[in-house]
Amino acid sequence: xxxxxxxxxxxxxxxxxxxxxxxxxxxxxxxxxxxxxxxxxxxxxxxxxxxxxxxxxxxxxxxxxxxxxxxxxxxxxxxxxxxxxxxxxxxxxxxxxxxxxxxxxxxxxxxxxxxxxxxxxxxxxxxxxxxxxxxxxxxxxxxxxxxxxxxxxxxxxxxxxxxxxxxxxxxxxxxxxxxxxxxxxxxxxxxxxxxxxxxxxxxxxxxxxxxxxxxxxxxxx
Amino acid sequence: xxxxxxxxxxxxxxxxxxxxxxxxxxxxxxxxxxxxxxxxxxxxxxxxxxxxxxxxxxxxxxxxxxxxxxxxxxxxxxxxxxxxxxxxxxxxxxxxxxxxxxxxxxxxxxxxxxxxxxxxxxxxxxxxxxxxxxxxxxxxxxxxxxxxxxxxxxxxxxxxxxxxxxxxxxxxxxxxxxxxxxxxxxxxxxxxxxxxxxxxxxxxxxxxxxxxxxxxxxxxxxxxxxxxxxxxxxxxxxxxxxxxxxxxxxxxxxxxxxxxxxxxxxxxxxxxxxxxxxxxxxxxxxxxxxxxxxxxxxxxxxxxxx
Numbered sequence: 466x467x468x469x470x471x472x473x474x475x476x477x478x479x480x481x482x483x484x485x486x487x488x489x490x491x492x493x494x495x496x497x498x499x500x501x502x503x504x505x506x507x508x509x510x511x512x513x514x515x516x517x518x519x520x521x522x523x524x525x526x527x528x529x530x531x532x533x534x535x536x537x538x539x540x541x542x543x544x545x546x547x548x549x550x551x552x553x554x555x556x557x558x559x560x561x562x563x564x565x566x567x568x569x570x571x572x573x574x575x576x577x578x579x580x581x582x583x584x585x586x587x588x589x590x591x592x593x594x595x596x597x598x599x600x601x602x603x604x605x606x607x608x609x610x611x612x613x614x615x616x617x618x619x620x621x622x623x624x625x626x627x628x629x630x631x632x633x634x635x636x637x638x639x640x641x642x643x644x645x646x647x648x649x650x651x652x653x654x655x656x657x658x659x660x661x662x663x664x665x666x667x668x669x670x671x672x673x674x675x676x677x678x679x680x681x682x683x684x685x686x
Numbered sequence: 687x688x689x690x691x692x693x694x695x696x697x698x699x700x701x702x703x704x705x706x707x708x709x710x711x712x713x714x715x716x717x718x719x720x721x722x723x724x725x726x727x728x729x730x731x732x733x734x735x736x737x738x739x740x741x742x743x744x745x746x747x748x749x750x751x752x753x754x755x756x757x758x759x760x761x762x763x764x765x766x767x768x769x770x771x772x773x774x775x776x777x778x779x780x781x782x783x784x785x786x787x788x789x790x791x792x793x794x795x796x797x798x799x800x801x802x803x804x805x806x807x808x809x810x811x812x813x814x815x816x817x818x819x820x821x822x823x824x825x826x827x828x829x830x831x832x833x834x835x836x837x838x839x840x841x842x843x844x845x846x847x848x849x850x851x852x853x854x855x856x857x858x859x860x861x862x863x864x865x866x867x868x869x870x871x872x873x874x875x876x877x878x879x880x881x882x883x884x885x886x887x888x889x890x891x892x893x894x895x896x897x898x899x900x901x902x903x904x905x906x907x908x909x910x911x912x913x914x915x916x917x918x919x920x921x922x923x924x925x926x927x928x929x930x931x932x933x934x935x936x937x938x939x940x941x942x943x944x945x946x947x948x949x950x951x952x953x954x955x956x957x958x959x960x961x962x963x964x965x966x967x968x969x970x971x972x973x974x975x976x977x978x979x980x981x982x983x984x985x986x987x988x989x990x991x992x
Contacts, residue, residue, distance in 0.1 A: 516902070539906070546904035556899050572696060573905040575689035617903070 466625065466656050467492040467515055472524035474510050474679075484510040486679045487524070492658060494624075497651040498684075500660035501667055502676035508660040511676070512627045515658070516548055517541045529624065546574055549618030549655075551628035555610045557602040563589060563613050564598040570621045588616040592646050608639025615646050619655070626650060628659040632666065640666070697912035701920055704889060704913070712921070715885050719878050719925035720932065723972055726871040727929045728936065733864060734964065735957045747830045748849040749837070751814040757842040759784070762812040765840060769814060772836045777819040785810045811844060875975055878925070882918045882979025889914060890987040897991060907988075914984045915977055922976020926969045934959045 467490075474485040485507045492498050500508045513519040514526045517533045526533040529547060536544060557566050564585050571581035589595045592612040594605075602610055611631055618626055628647060632640035644659075644666055651657045659666075667673055674684040705712045751769070753762050762782070769780055788810040793799045818830060834846045890897070897910055941956050948955040960968070 518902070542901070542904045542906045542909075545902065550902050556895070556902070558896055558899060569900065570903040573900060573903055573909050575693055577692060621904075 466494040466496075466529060467658070468525075468527040469511070469514075470525040470527070472514065472521045472526055474507075474514065474519060475522045484679050485514075485521075488676075488679075488681055489524075490674060490681065490684075492656065494656055495651075495654050497648070497657045497671060498659070499667055499670045499673045500658065500676065501662060501673050502682075503662060505678075506676040507679040508676055509629055510679075512629050512658065512660060515625070515627055516550055517544055542573075546570070546621060547624050549615075549621065549623035549626040551611070551614050551618045551626065551631050553630035553633045555602070555614040557610060557613060557617075559602050562599045562601055563594065563605075563616075566602065566613060567617045567620050570617060574621070584620055585616070588620040589613070591619070591649070592616045593642075606639065608635050608642060611635060611639070611643050612646060615643065615650075619650055623655065625656045625658065628657070630660055630662075632661060632663055637665075693909060694912065697909075698916050700913035701916035704893075704917060705920070715881060715921055716924045716928060719881050719921060719972075719976070720928035722874045722877045722881070723925055723929035724932050726867060726874055727926075727933045727968060729863075729867040729870065730964070730968065731933055731937070731957065731960055733860070733867060734960055736860065747818045749814075749816040749818070749830070749834055750847045750849055751816070751837055751843060752845045752847070753812045753842050754844045755809075755811045757812065759812065761842055765814070765842065768840055769816065769837065772833060773816065773818075776833075779817045779819075781815045783813045783815055785812050788813060878922065878972070878975045879979040879982065882921055882976045883983040885921065886914050886918055886980045886983035887987050889917065890984065890991070894991060897988065910988065911981075911984050915980050918976040918978075918980020918983075919973045920976070922979075923969060923973040925976070926972025929972070930960075930965055930968060 469488050469490045472485055472488045473483070476482045476484060488507075488511065500511065502508055510519060514521060514533065515528055517536055521534045524534075528544065531540075531544060533544065557563075558569075564582065567585035567588050568578075568581040571584060572578075576584075586595055586598060589598055592615050594609060594612055594616065597605070597609075602613065605613065615628075615631070618628075626647065631643050631647070635643065640663065647657055647659060661667065672684055675682040751765075753765070766780065766782060773780065785808050789802070789808045792810070793802055818833075830848055834848055837843060837846045900910055937957050937959060944956060945954075959965075
């Protein structure tokens with residue numbers, strides 16, 4: 466489902482940072498994979514490449530059989546509609562209530578307002594926030610906001626969920642709820658890639674891909 | 687097709703929602719654009735009112751030959767072959783205007799019937815009116831003057847008047863006005879585009895996060911651009927309507943002043959608002975200018991954000 470073939474990424478900043486160096490890995494359909502490593506290891510860059518936010522400097526990134534590096538600009542939105550993206554800082558729109566935030570991925574694909582609302586309410590229900598559908602994001606705790614972000618990521622029924630440090634800045638209880646929610650979606654066949662440097666979460670992981678200074682140090686197979 | 691309509695409806699809704707969020711700012715921009723549009727709209731209204739007048743007037747030179755008041759009718763009518771002789775080789779339409787007909791026309795057109803009737807006798811002479819076709823160049827003007835001189839030498843002729851000069855001047859003046867209006871419209875059209883460009887730039891900046899998130903969620907460029915296009919077109923449309931309204935309102939006091947002036951010339955000339963079709967065309971142009979400003983701004987600023 467996700468394949469990296471000798472992928473390197475060099476940023477054209479003043480330090481010419483090498484974010485990924487000759488990374489090759491495979492993630493199969495329905496897998497739950499954790500990306501681990503210290504800050505600056507290349508976890509976020511790897512995820513951004515799957516979502517075509519960054520392009521590889523060399524090598525190939527294949528997602529659902531598509532070479533993401535060679536994807537035309539007009540094709541990128543359609544790739545992203547099959548992905549559920551979850552960010553460390555949630556990136557919710559603070560001037561809109563939760564329901565509108567969760568409806569957005571459906572609206573951009575042309576769903577009717579009624580369909581979008583129905584599915585958004587169902588997604589909020591799955592993360593335990595249906596009762597707060599009309600609250601604004603800033604009225605919620607960090608953990609609740611992250612669950613809204615999860616609802617937004619899964620509302621489109623994506624094949625892959627990419628969660629970049631979803632538990633950072635959360636207390637243990639909130640982090641556990643977020644991870645439980647992601648596990649619940651994995652259990653129904655969604656491929657999940659979760660980056661974290663929370664060792665407690667990694668303890669129970671079936672597969673962990675480890676990165677350091679842009680290089681794979683384990684779990685690539 | 688349903689998806690296409692839905693997405694346009696969403697874009698229009700998003701544009702209206704942005705207007706609702708900052709109505710003061712939108713209104714201010716509408717006023718700025720309306721001021722820029724009002725001047726060319728006023729010019730178009732003025733030209734539209736003056737055009738029918740100028741079209742009724744002939745630009746072909748016209749010679750009016752007045753006979754002496756005591757010239758007998760037979761002698762006056764006998765002048766026709768001599769005039770044809772002078773005018774041979776030209777396309778000219780010669781009409782004899784008996785003094786009775788001239789008086790009747792004067793009464794009819796001047797509205798001064800009472801005054802004329804106090805005169806008792808008809809003071810007007812018999813006359814000829816000769817319209818010359820195809821005399822448009824400077825050389826032709828000299829030729830017309832030559833013909834007039836020959837006619838002045840005929841027996842019984844009191845005066846010969848060349849009547850086309852002022853009509854030509856009016857036509858030339860209207861031509862200059864039309865060109866000036868076009869240049870003004872182009873300049874102010876650029877101003878409108880610049881104002882909308884800047885308005886949309888600010889909107890793109892304030893909605894940076896929403897744009898970025900929408901892109902990450904799979905929004906196409908068209909989906910992101912459309913609300914800004916609608917905002918630009920809406921801004922142009924509202925400003926066009928305000929400008930047309932302002933021009934229509936300005937016609938009232940202007941017509942009061944014009945009515946007094948026109949009365950001195952026994953005319954009932956009044957400035958009328960533009961016909962509905964012309965108004966619709968100006969509104970469409972205003973919306974179009976807003977759309978162009980928005981498109982330029984979106985292309986430039988979203989490309990930078992990307």
